[in-house]
Amino acid sequence: MSNTSISGQPAGQGAVAKGRRMGSSRKRLGAVVLAWATLASATLAVPGGTSLAGPPARPIDPKQLEEFAQDAARYAEAVKGYREAASAVIQQTHQRRMAQIRGKYEPQIALNEQEEKQRRMDAIAMFEAFLRKYPSDKRWTPDAMFRLAELYYEKSSEEFLTATEAYQKALDSSTPPTDAPPLANYSRTIDLYRRMLVDFPNYRLLDAAYYLLGFCHSEMGQEPEAKQVLLALTCANKFRPLDPPTPVADSESSAGRPLEDIYADCKPVRADSKFLPEGWTRVGEIHFDNGELEGAVSAYSRVLAFKDSNYYDKALYKLAWSYYRDNRFQKAIESFDELVKFADVKKAKGETFGSDLRPEAVQYLAISFSEPDWDGDTLPDPETGLQRARKYYKGRETEPHVREVYQRLGDMYFDTTKYVEAIEVFKTVLELWPYSPEAPQVQDKIVRAYERDRNLVAAAKEREALGRNYSKGSAWYEQNKDNPDALAAAQQLSEDALLSAATGVHAAAQACKGQIQGTPTQADLDNCRQMYAAAADLYEKYLQVYPDSKRAYEFSAYYADALYYSGQLERAVNAYTLVRDSEQDNKYQEDAAFRIIKSYEELMDRMTKAGQYETPPIPDETNTKAPVSPLPMSEAVQKYVSAIDWYTNNLQTEKVDELKYAAAVELLRYRNWPEARGRLTQIAKQFCGTKSELGFKAYDAILKTYFIDYGVEDEKQKDCALGRLLQVADDFVESPCGRDPSAKEYLTRIDQIRRSVKSKVIADRVKLAIDNEEQGTDRKLTMCEEGAGGIALVTGGPGAADPGKPAAAGGAGRGGVSTEIDVGLALDLIELVNGDPKDQDAPTNLNNACVIYERLYQFNEATKCYERLARDYPDSALARDAVWNAARNHRRFFNFDQAVGYYVKIAQDPKFADFEHRKDALGIAAQLLDNDxxxxxxxxxxxxxxxxxxxxxxxxxxxxxxxxxxxxxxxxxxxxxxxxxxxxxxxxxxxxxxxxxxxxxxxxxxxxxxxxxxxxxxxxxxxxxxxxxxxxxAPATPAAAAAAKAEFLLLEEKFKAFQAKKLVFSSKPEQVKKAFDTFTQEAKELRDEYEKVWAYKDANWTLASFLRRGDVFYEFAQKLIFQAENPPADVKSLEKKVCKSNPDDCGMVETQYKDAVFQFVTPIEDEAKTQWRSTLDRASQLGVTNQYVKKARENLSKYLPDEFPFVKDERIGLEYP
Known part of the structure; x- marks a missing residue:
């Protein structure tokens, strides 16, 4: 029994788990597995665009990948079958053998157990009898007690085991018990030990008794009693085994202060007791489980004195854990590190003792280093885990476990998805131990960390380094040439690295390109380009190392693709050219030839954006002016056209026809009319009968060149160019394209050209007529003298090709090419519109007709014309102006109902939301509606x-x-x-x-x-x-008038309050004077407050305030008069007394009172009159009279009628000064 291990706290991971703090931010470390295979096998094809332009990217060996996947699936299925069969055979054999063993030995075991129980009961009976007979014999009684206590323990343990097994069977039955499970009961053992300690305190096995008593308390869950007894064993100078448990003052957090070694001066009950290591360990466990970390550290530290004890490594491990839980990471690292070194020393001696906790110690060394907050301020520290490790192990790199700690630190970062930190650690491992046998695996971890961090460019570079740095002939290879296992592992990794890196990064780049469709950011584009560039570098290295590979041609094509999509267009052209011209195969010849063309297109676009030269636009009438001369063509453009010509001359694909047209258009860009027209004519002749759409496009481009020539400023040349344009149009009509049923669209356009020319001629005539009218000139239309010009061909005038044809409307039949404006021109334009209302020029022609009517002052016709334009062509750019002009004309001639209708339409119709006159229309419509x-x-x-x-x-x-x-x-x-x-x-x-x-x-x-x-x-x-x-x-404005009125009316409230306030006098002169002074002060203050109104400089309210300033004192005077006429009660009482004592003095008191009060009235009334005079003076200055001036004069007339006679019906003015 004395050798029983610590059952309450097993060492290892269980102890670690139990020791973790509740609510701690530290989580279990777990690996995060990312499916690189999914990314690496991605072969998304991406359509070309402006930034990653070009044909869709080529999938990487889809057939081979499919075959490989099928083989792998078949292999996995076979392996699964073999494993299941082998597992079934082994399981059956094991079960059969176990049945044989149980059948042979279980009966004998049962008999032996029964005999053991009986003998134990006999021994208990004998020892009990002995103790009853000899309860206090100092020599034999203690030994009998000690042995009987052990027998009690064995009996209780067996009973507890039996009860537990029965309870478990009951739980598995159909009617499981509902009561609590059985508990161990060692009370008889405990009581006997306690009796022995009291009766025989000097027993020779006293330390064993202490230990076993503490152990039994612990087994029954009586931790305080167990700790008390164990402390009596280990710290006998401070603790007694039978005393009530003494708590250690350690429940408060020790963070931020040095730890106290609370058991530093302890002395054991027996200095040589073999139970001291286990006793201290158990004390430490109790402290640890209760969160008493200071006590745990002190107790575990005592065990370190017993280095040969089986508890040394466990106590050292738990000491480190206690430091870790108390956030003392430096001390935790020192203890974990000491444990690892201890285990390594034991292992070097061939001993297994002390090594079972080594893996966890290494793990928690890494965890401790990686803790972000060492100083306890809840914020990450600036010092990283790697920096701490390098500082701690500086100079110790040769110790065998140091590299292991570094690698575990990197693994921990990797498993917790902190890939940047993991990479930094792994690179440090390679820096410190470049020739380590595990270096290739570390390099592979760097690759995987970059991959999981989605930094595939860096992953590719590191994978390439893996293939280069650990292959045969490398420095690492030489250092490890005697280590076949390391070489085999490295070879396996390096062989696959280069090709896997190339194809993997290429696939990832394709996936990246597929994910950024739409409107990618510049950062997205740069990221994908970097991936393609990395893939190109890897393909290039592969082709350099394996130039004779069977797949060299294929990877040459991939290499060119990667260059193209990474933006290395010049190199891509060279690579594609090698593939195009290769004699090994022609599988990718067409694709390479086409991508050369696309590369030149992007190169030219890039050069244009860089400002190296300006790419000419496709010529049209807006960007090209006649006469036209060829533009210099850059080398890139020449090569581009040459690449197209190579393609069209050597390949037969559906792209050839469009590429021929593209080359001709490129020549058009550079204004090479003869060469471009020649190529376009060939295309038109070749495809008009077979591929009409392309033939139409060629004719269209040719016609555009003649339209441009028609834009020449010289009038004669202009008319001549128009004639050639119409002749080419006639050629088209007579060509196979013109006879093709699909030519309807183009024939319609030719007709539109003729109609457009006619309308343009009329427009020119109108413009010329207006100029002649305004400038007093008599200029005529200029016509071609070299053959039939455009005007002659369209109008049927002189010089027309077929003078027998009738003259067209608006032409010679209406006076030839006269430049006079008449209604006929408007009618001609309307006739054009009526002839083809859907013609694109119809709105313009109708608008020009409206303008002609206005020029001829036929506003009624003009208004009708504008209304038709707005009605029939609501989507035309001219429609909104037409509505505006119609409204303007209706308003001009007082047709307000119609005008309002149009103005409201402009104001409310969404089509007019951005119309330049919309706001004006809103205002005019509002005014008209308001007036109506x-x-x-x-x-x-x-x-x-x-x-x-x-x-x-x-x-x-x-x-x-x-x-x-x-x-x-x-x-x-x-x-x-x-x-x-x-x-x-x-x-x-x-x-x-x-x-x-x-x-x-x-x-x-x-x-x-x-x-x-x-x-x-x-x-x-x-x-x-x-x-x-x-x-x-600003004052003197309508807003100032409003503010002045407000100010005045607010003061009126004070004036009314002043009016309502009673003036009360008594017979006491001092009270009368005080009341008078008070009212006088209030009157002055109110008078002065009316000056606030003056600041607004509004004549009306300024005069009102002047008037009211006099009214204030007038009201004051009225109050005084009222007091004079109505003496207070004490004056009347005094009057009665005086009259009674002397009848001759009757009325004297009231008369004296009135005289005294009326002395105040005169100056007050004078002040009122002064203010009223000021009102009249101010009105005179302003040159204004109003009701307030009239009221002031009326008030003055009551006091001074001769000076201010009352005048009726004065002019009321509201002018502002």
């Missing part, structure tokens, strides 16, 4: 105008204000108020809208005033005044 008292519709138009004028807040606010005013006119108070609120909300922060914001506040105040809500009215007027002042708006 259609206030609801007018408000809508005003609001839309405000939306369109958002870039000009002043205009927008004005329109919004008009809309609100329209609702006012509509007498819709609710909508009026809502409109004003919306105006304030929208324009409150706009400086340019200040006047309208203030007026809006004023309108809201008026609405509040109409609602008889005094408080709301005052608040509204305050907002008017405050908004004006906050914006710092």
């Amino acid at each position: 008292q259609q206030y609801d519709r007018a408000a809508t138009m005003y609001l839309k105008f405000a939306d369109t004028a958002a870039e000009k807040p002043g205009d927008a606010a004005q329109a919004y204000s008009f809309a609100c005013n329209a609702y006012r006119k509509l007498k819709d108070t609710s909508r009026h108020q809502k409109c004003l609120s919306n105006l304030l909300k929208r324009f409150k922060g706009e400086a340019e809208a200040g006047d309208y914001v203030v007026n809006a506040y004023m309108d809201l105040a008026v609405i509040a005033e109409q609602g008889k809500d005094r408080r709301a009215t005052l608040d509204a007027y305050k907002k008017v005044r405050d908004e004006f002042q906050a914006r710092g708006l």
Whole structure:
């Protein structure tokens, strides 16, 4: 029993798991496996584009990959079958052998166990009898107790085992028990040991008794009692075994302070006791399990003195774990490292003891190094795990376990997907131990880390290094040539590395290209190009190493593809040329020839973007002016055309015809009319009968060159060019293309050309006529003198090819080529429109007819013409102007209903959303509707105008204000108020809208005033005044008038309060004086407050304030008069007393009181008159009279009628100074 191991805390991973903190941020390390095979086998074909342009990328050996996959599947299935069969045979054999063994030995074992139980019971009975007879014999009783306690333990253990087995069987039955499982009960053993310690404290096996007593407490889950007894064994100078358990003050966190060695001065009960290592270990376990890490460290440290003990390595491991749990990673590393070195020393001696915890120690060395927060501030430390490891192991690189720790650190980063950190560690391993036998595997891990981090470019480079650095002839190979296992592993990796890297990166690049369709970012494009560049480098190295490979031709094609898609176009051209001209095979000849063409196209595009030269556009009338001369052609363009010519001359594919046309178009770009027209003519003749669409395109390109020639400024040359253009058009009509049923579209276009020329001739005639009219000239149309010109051919005029044909409308039949404007020109244009309403020039012709009518002042016809243009061609670019012109003409001639209709259409129809006159139409429509008292519709138009004028807040606010005013006119108070609120909300922060914001506040105040809500009215007027002042708006404006009114009306509240306030006098002179002074001060302050109104410089309210300044003192005077006429009660009482004592003095007191009060009235009334005079003076200065001036004069006339006689019917003015 004394050799029983620690059952409560097994060493190894279980102890580690048990020791982990709840809620810790440290998680179990797990490997994250990414399916590289999926990426490596990806063969997505990507359509060409501008940035990764070109034909779809070629899949990599799909047939071979498929065959390989099928072989691998068959092999895996066969292996699975073999394994299942072998496993079944082994299992059957094992079961049969076990049955034989059980049949032979189980009966004998049962008999022996039964005999053992009986003998144990007999021994217990004998020892119990002995103790009853000799309970205190110092020599024999302790030994009997010790042995009886062991027998009690064995009996209890067996009973517990039997009960547990029975309970487990019951659990497996159909009616499992619901009560708790059985518990071990060693109370008889414990009681006997405790009795022995009391009765025989000096027993020779006292240390064993302490240990076994603690062990039994522990087995029963009585950890405090177990720790007390074990501490009595190991620290007898501080603890007694039978004392109540003494807790160690270690529950508080020790973070941030040095650990205290709480058991430093302990002395054991027996210095030579063999139970001390296990005893201290168990004490440490109890502390550890309870989170008492300081106590655990102190206890485990005591075990380190017993280096030969079986508990040395376990205690050292748990000591390291305690440091780790307490975030003392440096100490944890030192302890883990010491354990590894201890295990290595034992292993070197051929001993297995001490090595079972070594793997976990190495693992947690790596974990400790990688912990991001060593200083406990919850933030990652600047020092990395690798930096810590290098610092700690500096100078110790030759120790056998150091490289293992580094590699485990890298593996840990790798398994937790921290690939950047893992790569850094693995590269450090290769730096420190470049010739290690495991170096190829480490290099392979670097490759896989880059792959999983999606850095396939770097992965390819590292894979290439794997194939180069560890192959035969390398320095590593020489260092490990006597290690066949290492060489075999390296060879296996390096053989596959180069080809796998090339094909894998190529496949990944293709997958990348497939994933960025649409609108990829520049970073996406760069990433894919880098992958292709890496693949090209690897293919190049492969072709250099294996130039005679059977797949050299195939990989040459892949190499060219990779160069192309990586943007290395010059090198791609050379590579494709080798594939195209190769005599080994022609499988990829067509593809290579075509990609040479695409490469030159991208090269030219790249050079254009780089500004090395400007690629000429395909010539048309907008970018090319006659007369035309050939442009110099760059070397790249010449090679491009040559590449096309090689393709069309040596290959027969469906691309040949279009490529011939492309080469001709390229010559067109460089204005090489003769060569381009020659090639296009050949194409037209070749394909007009067989491939009409291409023939049509060729004729179209030819016609464009003649259209360009027609753009020459010289009028004669211009007409001659037009004649040649029409002759080529006639040739087309007579050609097989023209007779083909598919030629209808082109024949229609030829007709359109003729019609277009006719309309252009008319337009030129109108323009020339207008110029003649405005400039007083008499110029004529100029016609070709070298054969039939265009004007003659179209109009049937002089010089036409067939003078027998009737003259066309608008031509000689209407005066030849006269330049006079007449209605006939408009009729000719309308006739063209009627002849083919769907002609593309029809809207232009109709518009020109409208202009002619306007020039001839036939506005009614012009308006009808514009209305037809807008009606029949609503999608034309001219349609919106036509609606505008029709509206303008209707308004000009007072047809307001029609004008409003068109203006509203412009304002509301989505087609006019970006029309340049839309805002004007909104404003005009709103004004017309407003004038027509259609206030609801007018408000809508005003609001839309405000939306369109958002870039000009002043205009927008004005329109919004008009809309609100329209609702006012509509007498819709609710909508009026809502409109004003919306105006304030929208324009409150706009400086340019200040006047309208203030007026809006004023309108809201008026609405509040109409609602008889005094408080709301005052608040509204305050907002008017405050908004004006906050914006710092200019005085003498409508907004200033509103603010002045608000300021005045707010002061009116104070004036009313002053009016309502009672003046109370008594018989005491000092009270009268005080009351008078108080009222005088209030009157002056109120008078002065009316000066605030002057700042707004509004004549009306300025004069109102002047008037009210006099009214203040007038009201004061009236209060004084009232007091004089109505003496207070104490004066009347005094009057009665005086009168009673002396009848002759009756009335004397009241008279004296009145005289005293009336002395105050005169100066107050004088002040009122002064202010009223100021009102008249100010009105005279302003040259304005109004009701306030009239009221001031009326007030003065009451006091000074001779000086200010009352005048009726004065002129009321509201002018601003």
